[in-house]
Amino acid sequence: MRQAITIGDVSVKAGERRTIDLPIARLYSHNDMTMPVHVIHAKKEGPRLFVSAAIHGDEINGVEIVRRLLRLKLLKQLKGTLIAIPIVNVYGFINKSRYLPDRRDLNRSFPGSYKGSLASNIARLFMDEIVGKCTHGIDLHTGANHRANLPQLRVFLDDPEVERLALAFGAPVIINALMRDNSLREAVIEKGIPIITYEAGECLRFNEHAIQFGLKGIISVMRELGMLPKRKKEGKRLREPIVVEGTSWVRAPKSGIFYSLFGLGATIKKDEVLASIYDPFGENEEKVISPVDGIIIGTLQLPLVHKGDALFHIAPFEKISGRDHLTHEDFAEELNMENILNIDKTV
Numbered sequence: 001m002r003q004a005i006t007i008g009d010v011s012v013k014a015g016e017r018r019t020i021d022l023p024i025a026r027l028y029s030h031n032d033m034t035m036p037v038h039v040i041h042a043k044k045e046g047p048r049l050f051v052s053a054a055i056h057g058d059e060i061n062g063v064e065i066v067r068r069l070l071r072l073k074l075l076k077q078l079k080g081t082l083i084a085i086p087i088v089n090v091y092g093f094i095n096k097s098r099y100l101p102d103r104r105d106l107n108r109s110f111p112g113s114y115k116g117s118l119a120s121n122i123a124r125l126f127m128d129e130i131v132g133k134c135t136h137g138i139d140l141h142t143g144a145n146h147r148a149n150l151p152q153l154r155v156f157l158d159d160p161e162v163e164r165l166a167l168a169f170g171a172p173v174i175i176n177a178l179m180r181d182n183s184l185r186e187a188v189i190e191k192g193i194p195i196i197t198y199e200a201g202e203c204l205r206f207n208e209h210a211i212q213f214g215l216k217g218i219i220s221v222m223r224e225l226g227m228l229p230k231r232k233k234e235g236k237r238l239r240e241p242i243v244v245e246g247t248s249w250v251r252a253p254k255s256g257i258f259y260s261l262f263g264l265g266a267t268i269k270k271d272e273v274l275a276s277i278y279d280p281f282g283e284n285e286e287k288v289i290s291p292v293d294g295i296i297i298g299t300l301q302l303p304l305v306h307k308g309d310a311l312f313h314i315a316p317f318e319k320i321s322g323r324d325h326l327t328h329e330d331f332a333e334e335l336n337m338e339n340i341l342n343i344d345k346t347v
Helices: 061-070 073-077 090-094 118-129 160-169 184-190 208-224 328-334 337-341
Strands: 005-007 010-012 016-024 033-041 048-053 081-085 136-143 147-155 173-176 195-202 242-244 248-251 256-260 273-278 286-289 294-300 310-316
Touching: 005 033, 010 016, 016 118, 033 090, 033 118, 048 061, 048 208, 061 081, 061 136, 061 195, 061 208, 118 184, 136 147, 136 160, 136 184, 136 208, 147 160, 147 208, 147 310, 160 195, 160 208, 173 294, 184 195, 195 208, 256 294, 256 310, 273 310
Parallel strands: 048 081, 048 136, 136 195, 147 173, 173 242
Antiparallel strands: 005 010, 016 033, 033 081, 147 195, 147 294, 248 310, 256 273, 273 286, 294 310
16 A cells, blocks of 8 residues: 655545645735645655646636546546645735746746745745655646637657656647746756646637646556556647747737738748737738748737737747648648647547
8 A cells, every 4th residue: 555645734644635735825814825736645656746827816728627637536546646736826826927926936936045025935935845746747828818829739848758658648739848947947957856847828808729628638648657557549739749948929010900811820931920010990901921930839919018018929930840741731741730729639
């Protein structure tokens, strides 16, 4: 029989599943606040995986992904331990805010300290009580305010185990992204624990396709780790993910009303018109021109912009690894949103 796992002051025995309310700082109204943690500690040995969401309190797609994950009957076959944290930034979630009450970004506060700010305290608690008990991690995010992301992973591919998880997840785009200072991903990697970050959809909105894709990706990773049995028959999926070594933003050349001609997953050519920006009278229109051949992996959803606002997040073809044999048309077919969203979502 496996040893029990302890989160906070709660011990979960092998073969048990429990929801734990991990205490965090009270509200100034004297109301208690807790971070909800659900633990499934299987009888059989295996990896210990954490799946976290809403580190940014307004990024709610991940909350729904975790909810659906925990309802799967498939988890009765689990080996190892699944620790699911659907709402890390509870304060931000309640207030529909990306940030904590102290206006700090929790995902720029790791590894944290119990002697620091509220954000620093929560980050340290998460590192000690969650990350320190696990062998692998998946962190769920969406685009920031008024921005939507194509389903994608942000990972550190120099780590072979991270690369294995990323390929198993099956997102259409994998970005070999530099570490953000004081991010959860940086802190976890520095502890020698492989972690992948899933980005899809936009904040404060449920995106069904992003949710389904994320759920399927987590299950695929758990199968790859041996936590769940392999499927007898694999469903339809992309030929292979597109691995990007660098991305760039196209920004607004002027202030005005933004009218986009392209959506997520579109392939674009250098010097192609991506959008128009004009004033409320329809005068002084200016075109937004693509600086490169590439793929749109993120877009602004709000049609009101100021000069310098980020409009399109692009993965340039020249920075895509190992796909030199594919033409512009190949990429267009492979990353067409209909093709992406028709991928088998069963688990």
